[in-house]
Amino acid sequence: MDERIEAFLRDVLALEGEIWNLLRQGVRRHLAICEEQFRDAETNKRMKDRAAQACRTLCRARVAEEMRRRKGTSTAEHLKVVLSIIDTAALSHSNDD
Secondary structure: OOHHHHHHHHHHHOOOOOOHHHHHHHHHHHHHHHHHHHHHHOOOHHHHHHHHHHHHHHHHHHHHHHHHHOOOOHHHHHHHHHHHHHHHHHHHHHHHO
């Protein structure tokens, strides 16, 4: 797996136990950092937004995979919330278009 995605997962796992507002801000911040890394790595200027979208998709898939691995734990519940934050961030990006 891509190290940028794994770093995102580690970062959001580290947010477990935070209050809702700090959790939401942290997930969105880490997602934005990861998206920026994907944009920066894309050499075709026309594809930079697609690279950011690919990042969100990969981050979401990785979080969902980890949630399945940790089914029945408090961490799985935490990751369920992380998924909802990623989905909300994706919706706000699509509304900006």
